Amino acid sequence: MRLSQAFKLAWQCIIGSKMRSFLTMLGMIIGVASVITLLGLMQGVTNYMIDTFSDLGTNSLTVTVNNTDTRKIDVDDVYRFTEENSTLFEGVSPSVAGRYTVKNGTTSASTTVTGVGEDYFSLNGKDLAWGRSVTYADIKNRSNICVLGTYLVDELYAGIINAGDTIRIDGQIFTIVGVIEEQADSMEGSSDDGIYIPYSVACRLAKNANISSYTFIAKDSDHVDAAETALDNYLYGIMKDEDLYSIMNMAALLDIINQMTSMMSGVLGGIAGISLLVAGIGIMNIMLVSVVERTKEIGIRKSLGAKRRDIMWQFVIEAASISMLGGLIGILIGSLATTTLGSLFGIEAAPTSSSILLAFCVSAAIGIGFGYAPANKAARLNPIDALRSE
């Protein structure tokens, strides 16, 4: 008997008792759908987290220094160090962050004000939607100018900035010279919610003469580790104490996030996988009942010359067909559920092709694996006893 015949036969059996076939499939449908949904959502969450961190720059190294009276990092030395190591570093920008209340007339908001160097915007991939960025002259002259994120433009200026508009930061008047292009849908707390001013001005605002934080950008992702080592040596040379400074490597952080989420995916997938196992047992159960019910049929087929192999194939293919059909329906439902739930949670989630492939292969394997025992039982039936049964 050919394989196509076995599939045809299996299809007739599935169609012949729709309700029963559906109930048998149900376990597989639920199992596959939950595997696909969980893995898809988990992937969506991972992507979301990676995106968020990538905004901060995967090639960036953030250095935090605790300056003391005797040992401190001078900003000009940092610039010199970066230039000397231009094979490793794209550039550097000091960053002096603080949270202040900002006001336009009577409307006010609380936001992060970051003091930056002139290269900050290009290094961090922030383009200007309007105006100009912070210049070297602004830093030298300690000019009260600022560049705004789009969230604040929307909140305080109803979306429109005119040349010469000013803003009060902690009571001091700043002239708005530029607006950064929208990066995260102008959401509160996102990278669009912030103000950038010259770092020299920020130091004055913070009443602190020393700069405690620098953002270094490595030449490319291959140089991140070398840059980190060079930086570490340089800082240790000045501070002589590892506890007085720290270097945060965004790429390493991203790796950790990736590891954690893939571990989570594994755990969730495993839990959902148990339901696939249960589904397989359900199929085996029904197939065993089916073999008993169809003993007479098996006897007739054997009396007409069906070999063990033929009967075996018939039942294995039937179990596999039920299982795979359930798997396909499960993939469909799972895909729908993933995108629906994803948009409900506000993340972009789509079923991953690997999870679809995995689910399909697992459902086929379960069908064949759990179909084997009943099929073997059917194949071994004695034709005489089978013919005599009613």
Add this chain to the structure above:
Amino acid sequence: MKNRNRVEDTYSGPLIQLIDIHKVYYMGTSEIYANNGIDLSINEGEFVAIIGKSGSGKSTIMNIIGALDVPTSGQYILKGKDVSKMNDNELATIRNQMIGFIFQQYNLLPKERLINNVSLPLLYSGIGSAERHERAMAALEKVGIADKYRNFPNQMSGGQQQRGAVARALITNPSLILADEPTGALDSRTSEELLTFLKQLNEEGNTIVLITHDRSVAERANRIVSIQDGKITFDGNVEEYRRQVAG
């Protein structure tokens, strides 16, 4: 129909040779001798009825002749092949290619259309669907129910179903047609039709072995073999049988 069976056409001995067949069933600790030394030889073209009461061992000998079972001891030679030592798969091939079964309960698959029921043996000998269809239609034509080819068994009368079963038995052009109480579920008129048809098949050269408990059915054959307590008690033609029963 062309003979497509893989058999040695040069073979000239008897079609069936049963030599000292014993069949023992074990029920717990007790042994039941269903066949106790049966010797029987049937030539090609014969129409033989095996008659016996229930429990006489006639079903056991039918199972052995039909390659559904193997004897505990003794030899069964079918067209020169020793069937008695064959394994499951070899027996299946013998059933498929050399034997056509006609059962009391027709044994058509209820979920298959008549045409698929009739062509089923060809499916298991690996014949393509176009040829299966063609040969099944020819077989149905021969038994006179070709118009019912798309019906399901439950849409046909008992007589029609049994004709379908006969068509299925004929489709492989078997060396032997083995009929097990073929009229058992039929009324007297359709029984008569079926027996006449079997007679006709025999006259066309088919070898037929008919198993029955019914004397009137057995007497439609040319030769009668009577079995009692697992042994052959009579073997001869119809006249001799009548004389023996009367005497």
